[in-house]
Amino acid sequence: MNIPSILVVDDQPDNFDVIETFLSEQDYTLHYAAGGEEAIASLDLLQPDIILLDVMMPGIDGIEVCRRIKAMPQWQPVPIIMVTALNAKKDLAECLAAGADDFMSKPVNAIELRARVNCMLRIKKQYDSLQALLQLREDMVNMIVHDLRNPVTGILLSAEVLRLPNISAERMLRKVEQITISGKQLQSSIDSILLLAKLESGTMVLDYTEVDFCALCMSAITDFKPIASQKTVTLVSKLPAPSSLIKLDATVFRRVLDNLLSNAIKFSPSNSQITLEAEYLEAGHAKVKVADLGPGVPDTLKQSIFEKYEIGTRMQNVSQTGLGLAFCKMAIEAHQGTITVEDNHPRGSIFTVLV
Structure with a gap:
């Protein structure tokens, strides 16, 4: 966890000593700047999470420093608390108009200082979390679009070939097969995304039925053999003789098998083998x-790889969304x-x- 960084801007070092004393029991990293120009010049180096800014300073005053900092897009989200001996309403209004997020009157009170700093840091943390979520959403959308675009491109290219005089x-049948394979990949991706959304929201109710487990596994192998053959990958099944039926949601579980086989094919080198092995256990x-x-x-990723958008080993030319x-x-x-996942020696x- 990152320790919050606080930049104190004041032309009087004694005032910094007071603030440092008041915040000494908090887990903060404090930095000091003796003036506005120095503070602005140090932003990129110090990367503060919050700024305590004195108003009455020689050179450029705190209000102008606040205005300049808030004019820079990368520093607009950083809360600025103005620390001032001024108490007239118009002075406080001028601080807020310059972009200040809060203000404190001198002499500084320890309890008030800690409360206001904690409040501003909480707001900054919420902003950072929102920005991370938005970035994650953007990355996820880009990856999903990339995943969906690949089979669509395959369908369009094959369709163009079919239009050739x-x-x-033989070539026509081959292109029709490629269109079918790309269509299934596209449908699988869309279905997985929709089912994931339902599972996550808790709106999906599993439809339990008695299922021939071996037949379900075999159907997945059969459907993915053409896809595997495009990479010259061999699918091998090791299935027991039919036994008792298993109660599960066949559609959802089949989607699990599809995702596992699809991932295995993506990451398998050419001329290699993938094995699907199943066995019946006790009690159904x-x-x-x-x-x-x-x-x-x-x-280090054997647990987190099952979390959304987590990607294990990034491979060139292999689309990975971290959703499967x-x-x-x-x-x-x-x-x-x-x-679970383990090493295959x-x-x-x-x-x-x-x-």
Whole structure:
């Protein structure tokens, strides 16, 4: 956690000593500037979270310093508390008009100082959190658009080829297959985003039915084989003989399998193998593992990788939104199950789901 940084601007060092004493029991980093020009010049270096600014200073006074700081876009969010011996209403109004967020009268009272500093830091923290959320939202939108654009581009390019004169029947079938694959990828991405939103908001009610677990796994393998073959990746299944039926939401769980297989294909090198292994457990439960030979997941990310927008190993030309595994985690936990990741020796990852 970052320690809040406070810049005190006052031409009297003794006043800084008083403020430092009053705030000594707080976990702050205090900086001192003896004048307005010095304060403005030090902003980029000190990166203050709050500024305590004296009004009556030689050279440029505090009101002009406040006005200049607030004129700079990068420093507008930083709260400025004017510390002044002036108490006329017009003087206080002038401070606020210059952009000050709060003001205190001299002599400074310790309790009031701590309260106002804490209040302004709380506002600054809320602003920083909002900005981080907005940036995260922008990054997420950009990544989702990138994910959706790829299959759309594939569909459009294949459609253009189909319009060419004298196209061979073999090439036509190949382009139709590519359109089908891109369409399924697009539909899968859209469905996952919608289901994730429902799970997160708590508006989704799972539709439990008795499901042939092996048949569900096999259908996922069958649908993803054409996608895997485009990267010359082989999908291998290790499924037990049909046993008892498992109660789960087949649509949601199938989406989990789709995301795990899609991720495995994304990160698998060419001419490698992905294994989907399933087994029945006692009391109507089951376990499924998806193992790949990709770059693996660092130990430091084995927990956070299931959080929204968290990305494990960034790979060139591989679109990653950090939504797929977040959806898997929420969907499996909604089934009262668990999902984990471990190393696949000598290389790769194994994602294990228990339901």
